[in-house]
Amino acid sequence: MTRSIIPQDDKCNGWYQLLSDPAPPNRLNTHTDADWLVIGAGFTGLAAARRAAELRPGERVVLLEALRVGQGTSGRNTGFVIDLPHKHDLEGDDLARKQKLLSLNRAAVDDLATLVERHGIDCGWSLAGKYQGAVGERGLKYLAQYERLLKDFDYPYRRLERNALGPILGTRHYAAAIYTANTALMQPAALVRGLGESLPSNVELYEHTPVVGLTRRGGKWCATTPEGEVKATNLLLGSNIYAQEFGFLKHRVLPVMTFASMTRALTDDEMALFSAAPQHFGLTPADHAGTTVRLTPDRHLIIRNQYRYVPKYHDNLAKRMRVRQGHRDSFLARYPSLEHVPFMATWGGACGLSRNFTPFFGKVDDNAWMSGVHQCVGVARGTISGKLLAELATGQDSRQLTDMLAVSGRPALNPPEPILKIGVKTRMMCAARASRSEL
Structure with a gap:
């Protein structure tokens, strides 16, 4: 699959502008082999790479990021790590599902708090709650x-x-x-950068290294970049909306x-x-x-x-x-x-x-797993699902993993364009008009 759209930095992210200049990026400029290939260094990809490396300390994990860590979507949110289920889930009648979501979100808050403290990540982390x-x-x-x-x-x-x-x-x-x-507040670009700088030693992070092609050859996943290639046995996708560019969840996001x-x-x-x-x-x-x-x-x-x-x-x-x-x-x-x-x-x-408010978590192909379509709550969901994605891929078993599978599903298929575009824009315009007094 050849990728037609590659992430670009518009240099407008206020959070990233507050950070000091990072060291020059480590780009992939060679052909290399790995046990694990992780695409996308946002909350999901970082958590997946970290956990895969912890569970398989003798194996090589390669993490590819199209931008600098912190420039993408994970560094652009408003800096909430919320434990409560999101709107649609909270409004549902399934109390057991809500409890699973609450437990998973709280695990994400705890995991991030532990990493912030352990690695001294300067991101203004505070369990300040929310209004x-x-x-x-x-x-x-x-x-x-x-x-x-x-x-x-x-x-x-x-x-x-x-x-x-x-x-x-x-x-x-x-x-x-x-x-x-029980909501944590933080500086998202600083947190994501700190998570990238504190990965285990068997994770190799390459920035400014977009994947422009992804194929499966000879039982291996082959990711082509502008200057090199990675061949890996296993693939973990943390690229969220861009996963469509690789052929996964096509027309469902x-x-x-x-x-x-x-x-x-x-x-x-x-x-x-x-x-x-x-x-x-x-x-x-x-x-x-x-x-x-x-x-x-x-x-x-x-x-x-x-x-x-x-x-x-x-x-x-x-x-x-x-x-x-x-x-x-x-x-x-x-x-x-x-x-x-x-x-x-x-x-x-x-x-x-997704049209049915359903996030995805699970296997998408041979030796390929993905978490995405997080319904705009990617910090907590991305963090815990990335960790559990690595556990799923390495054959682990836990209550958290069982709960994550239970609260995930398959995003609904979208109608074709231009019907989709017209429908989404109309719905957003109606919502904005109805909510003018709250803006």
Whole structure:
């Protein structure tokens, strides 16, 4: 299979811009053999490579990344590692399924926390929890539903009204919010880079090394890169939406891009808005088409909202500038006194959805396994599923692996273009219009 679309860095990721310059990339420029080939150095691929190397310490693991580690989607999210099941799963009636998802997500939070501490990864890691916020009547309706779901799930939470929220969020824009304590906040590009720098010694990481062709010859997987080739016995795919380019889950993934904008660091005077310690927080919207807000420990405010269908996995500058204006409107609605504070970056990150809200985990071919289509919750899901993918491929058995197989499935087949494009765009436009009060 020859790949037609290769990831490109648009140099707009605000998280990555905050990092120091890395050492020059190690590129693959030769033909080599390996026991394990892992494609994609995001949360899934990094976890898969790490676990394969741990389970098979005498075997060679090659990890290929098209960009620098941290430049891709895993370094572009808003920096939440959430333990709760996501919206569709939380709303379901299957309590046992919810418990499995909660257990898997918490394992991901614990695994990442352990790695951060063990390797001294400087990524602002904090088990700070998160707020689910409502602005107006529509948001309050969704917040009430969320509260009922938490009660049914017997999950501890705390509800705060406008006056209590003001000193925390630095704004009286929110009518109410529900706080849950077991979400970690972090700097995603810094975390992903740190995970890449701390891999076991039998993992060889090659950056700026996109896979332009993938075939199976003589019982081996052969990945062609611009300057070399890897032949491997086993293949682990952490490439998510790009797996379609290799022929896997073809026409079953909906590539969707979400967008964020980041301010410059706030001054001491500007930080006076946030009078409640610890002066950093993460808030997600009760209406899921609403606005996510983060204040980072290094004083950057981040606004995230708006979705686009991106069949080529990228956007364009004109589209991003329209998104940026929408972010500006949302920012000023919350922080009118910070009108003078500019955005330093606006970026998008592509994630994979499916029409039946089903993620994939399992075998895709002889000696080939994949985890992907994470429904926009790739940090926790990618981390734990990548680890368990290596366990599945090496013949391990565990309760976690059984649970992961139970909560995964096969993404639904998409209708043909242009019906798909029209349908997805129409649905997104309707959702955005309905949620205007929460943006």
